[in-house]
Amino acid sequence: MQRILYLLQKEFRQVFRDRTMVAIMFVVPVVQTLVLGSVMTTDVKNIKLLIYDADGSAASRELGGRFINNPYFHFVGYAESAADIHEALDKWQAQMGLFIRPHFGRDLERGLRPEVQLIADGLDGNTAGIALGYAQGILTSFGQNLTVIRPTVVPLVSETRLWYNLNLESKHYMVPGLIGLLATTVTMFLTSMGLVREKEIGTLEQLMVTPIRSSELMIGKVLPFVLIGLVEINVMMIAAFLIFKLKLAGSYFLFLGVSLLYFLTTLGLGIFISTLAETQQQAMFIAWFFMIFLMLMSGFLTPIANMPEAWQNVTYLNPLRYYVNLLREIFLKATPLQFLWREIIPLAAFGALILVASALKFHKRVS
Amino acid sequence: MNRIIPIIRKEFIHIRRDFRTLLIIFFMPVFMLLMYGYAINLEIQNIDLAVLDHSGSPTSRELVAAFQGSKFFTPRYFSGSESAIESLFQKGEAKAALIIPADFARTINGPVPTAVQVLIDAGDSNTAQLMQNYINAVVQLYNAGRGVTAPFEVNTSIRYNPTLKSAYFFVPGLVALILMMISALLTSLTIAREKETGTMEQILVSPVRPFEIIIGKVVPYLFLAFADGILILLIAHFWFNVPITGNLALILFACFLYVGVALSFGLLISTGARTQQVAMMSALMGTLLPTVMLSGFIFPIASMPKVLQFVTYLVPARYFLPVIRGVMLKGNTLFHLWLPLGALVLMGTFFLTISAKRFKMRLEV
Numbered sequence: 001m002q003r004i005l006y007l008l009q010k011e012f013r014q015v016f017r018d019r020t021m022v023a024i025m026f027v028v029p030v031v032q033t034l035v036l037g038s039v040m041t042t043d044v045k046n047i048k049l050l051i052y053d054a055d056g057s058a059a060s061r062e063l064g065g066r067f068i069n070n071p072y073f074h075f076v077g078y079a080e081s082a083a084d085i086h087e088a089l090d091k092w093q094a095q096m097g098l099f100i101r102p103h104f105g106r107d108l109e110r111g112l113r114p115e116v117q118l119i120a121d122g123l124d125g126n127t128a129g130i131a132l133g134y135a136q137g138i139l140t141s142f143g144q145n146l147t148v149i150r151p152t153v154v155p156l157v158s159e160t161r162l163w164y165n166l167n168l169e170s171k172h173y174m175v176p177g178l179i180g181l182l183a184t185t186v187t188m189f190l191t192s193m194g195l196v197r198e199k200e201i202g203t204l205e206q207l208m209v210t211p212i213r214s215s216e217l218m219i220g221k222v223l224p225f226v227l228i229g230l231v232e233i234n235v236m237m238i239a240a241f242l243i244f245k246l247k248l249a250g251s252y253f254l255f256l257g258v259s260l261l262y263f264l265t266t267l268g269l270g271i272f273i274s275t276l277a278e279t280q281q282q283a284m285f286i287a288w289f290f291m292i293f294l295m296l297m298s299g300f301l302t303p304i305a306n307m308p309e310a311w312q313n314v315t316y317l318n319p320l321r322y323y324v325n326l327l328r329e330i331f332l333k334a335t336p337l338q339f340l341w342r343e344i345i346p347l348a349a350f351g352a353l354i355l356v357a358s359a360l361k362f363h364k365r366v367s
Numbered sequence: 368m369n370r371i372i373p374i375i376r377k378e379f380i381h382i383r384r385d386f387r388t389l390l391i392i393f394f395m396p397v398f399m400l401l402m403y404g405y406a407i408n409l410e411i412q413n414i415d416l417a418v419l420d421h422s423g424s425p426t427s428r429e430l431v432a433a434f435q436g437s438k439f440f441t442p443r444y445f446s447g448s449e450s451a452i453e454s455l456f457q458k459g460e461a462k463a464a465l466i467i468p469a470d471f472a473r474t475i476n477g478p479v480p481t482a483v484q485v486l487i488d489a490g491d492s493n494t495a496q497l498m499q500n501y502i503n504a505v506v507q508l509y510n511a512g513r514g515v516t517a518p519f520e521v522n523t524s525i526r527y528n529p530t531l532k533s534a535y536f537f538v539p540g541l542v543a544l545i546l547m548m549i550s551a552l553l554t555s556l557t558i559a560r561e562k563e564t565g566t567m568e569q570i571l572v573s574p575v576r577p578f579e580i581i582i583g584k585v586v587p588y589l590f591l592a593f594a595d596g597i598l599i600l601l602i603a604h605f606w607f608n609v610p611i612t613g614n615l616a617l618i619l620f621a622c623f624l625y626v627g628v629a630l631s632f633g634l635l636i637s638t639g640a641r642t643q644q645v646a647m648m649s650a651l652m653g654t655l656l657p658t659v660m661l662s663g664f665i666f667p668i669a670s671m672p673k674v675l676q677f678v679t680y681l682v683p684a685r686y687f688l689p690v691i692r693g694v695m696l697k698g699n700t701l702f703h704l705w706l707p708l709g710a711l712v713l714m715g716t717f718f719l720t721i722s723a724k725r726f727k728m729r730l731e732v
Contacts, residue, residue, distance in 0.1 A: 122528035
């Protein structure tokens with residue numbers, strides 16, 4: 001016990017001696033929460049729109065005006081010809097073109113169903129899809145308001161109510177995921193590099209000749225990062241509240257509890273990586289490799305339901321998947337513990353398995 | 368010049384000796400590309416839709432069939448009250464719910480528009496928005512089936528990527544991300560390692576000048592990262608079938624330039640960091656998140672808050688993305704792209720100069 005304490009003291013001194021490191025660990029997460037929270041929105045705004053009104057009638061100007069006044073579109077100007085629209089798309093000057101053909105107004109009055117053309121830049125499929133959705137909405141409401149043809153059949157309308165996230169704030173969904181991601185970065189990367197560093201600069205031998213046991217060495221090297229990780233997630237929770245007014249809806253102790261369970265995994269991986277790598281560079285690249293897997297297969301950025309079936313099955317092997325899910329449930333929905341076992345049990349099982357296996361491997365390596 | 372070559376040779380020997388890192392450098396991008404290419408897909412299908420059908424009539428079942436018919440929804444009937452929906456959402460058994468009122472069959476043919484209620488689990492706002500769009504589309508289709516039509520016709524044409532494939536957008540973006548990360552991480556550690564292992568003093572007492580060291584450190588990695596870039600492009604084209612409509616030489620030139628900028632950025636970090644750990648964390652934080660978030664890689668710059676839109680001008684990938692996407696998909700030429708390419712040249716020169724300056728200062732201290 002005494003020996004672990006000494007080691008802890010040494011580790012903390014090493015970590016806090018370097019001002020840059022302290023800044024990276026505590027300032028960066030806050031800045032990131034701030035930036036990412038406001039950027040990570042898949043809302044589509046300011047769609048650059050070009051209009052070619054070849055008709056110039058009252059009806060066509062009215063339709064054009066509805067697009068121009070719509071907050072989702074950013075009107076960049078009128079085109080002189082249909083070719084202008086294509087050129088503007090080529091040059092990245094517009095993302096969508098609205099083309100109203102000659103005689104639109106006249107044909108509309110005569111009930112001839114004139115054609116309106118939308119030309120979209122499909123490069124970013126998601127943005128294009130959403131932008132076309134907006135455009136359709138404007139066109140539909142324009143059509144409904146026309147008194148030219150009185151419909152014989154009244155339309156069905158859907159009234160939509162959104163739960164949990166009334167203003168569709170994507171940051172509220174993203175921030176809990178971010179906590180998971182940064183907790184991974186800090187604990188896994190730093191543990192693995194900290195252990196390898198001793199190897200690389202040759203101080204591991206010095207530690208080995210001291211009476212310290214390999215299990216004590218491991219605990220002493222890992223424990224500081226558990227504490228730093230815990231402080232870190234609290235800092236982020238407070239930052240999320242101060243910056244985004246995102247309140248932890250569920251239980252705080254549940255939040256801490258599942259975080260500790262998740263640390264079993266990241267620390268285990270950190271130890272495991274340290275047994276594979278000889279230099280810090282290698283450790284970093286291997287850790288990064290795990291990181292990419294954890295991040296992409298967790299549903300943090302993109303919904304798991306969108307992935308191909310086979311990949312969806314792979315995500316069940318990913319502890320971060322369970323952790324991000326848990327964080328979201330606890331932060332946003334205040335889901336009680338009784339509904340969370342499906343996530344908690346695999347998280348704990350993976351954590352225990354990975355940590356024990358890595359510890360054994362580390363023990364063998366050091367002896 | 369004579370002194371640069373030995374430094375380059377020394378770096379190459381370092382790289383060759385470290386087989387594990389070399390393996391990772393080439394294996395990693397392939398792995399990342401495959402993972403990202405399949406994992407990132409913003410379309411949603413088969414959304415679990417809970418149906419509370421209070422009407423229970425053939426007319427209401429027709430509406431449910433319209434949802435069933437679209438590939439977006441998998442409707443399932445639930446009986447009970449609206450309060451049961453909350454627990455369906457919490458248990459994750461449904462993402463949206465459709466509530467059909469009891470008098471649906473009667474009012475649908477009446478004089479006033481009938482409403483059905485839709486509840487959406489908006490925890491994930493993006494998915495919620497898409498669900499809303501899909502629901503509107505299904506309702507519109509249902510209305511069209513009943514003879515409600517707009518007084519005009521809408522003709523939509525989508526250019527460059529008619530099927531709105533996510534891969535066309537993300538795979539060229541991934542080239543930007545992977546090249547940035549590999550390059551910056553590689554060089555960020557080189558000088559920090561010399562400092563940490565104590566070989567820096569040996570270099571300092573040799574007669575090489577700072578600029579020579581900097582160039583000597585960049586050149587080997589330039590080749591390595593460029594080879595990586597070609598590998599990624601090959602996979603993008605042959606595996607993900609991303610077309611190359613523009614000039615291949617222009618793409619390669621842009622990649623080379625971009626890799627140069629990324630390497631110089633890594634070097635800049637390296638000159639400031641005392642240990643490899645600091646260098647690594649700075650490089651990771653300085654490249655991964657800005658490149659993913661602030662470059663237009665996933666999230667459109669135009670949708671960001673104004674302040675952050677200005678910050679994007681500092682992110683190299685912001686300039687590289689329109690180039691690679693433009694040339695690959697739109698067939699853009701140098702004429703369209705001189706502005707972002709010029710910005711990259713400026714950035715690279717700036718990073719290199721600052722690195723050499725900072726390196727010199729350390730030399731004198």
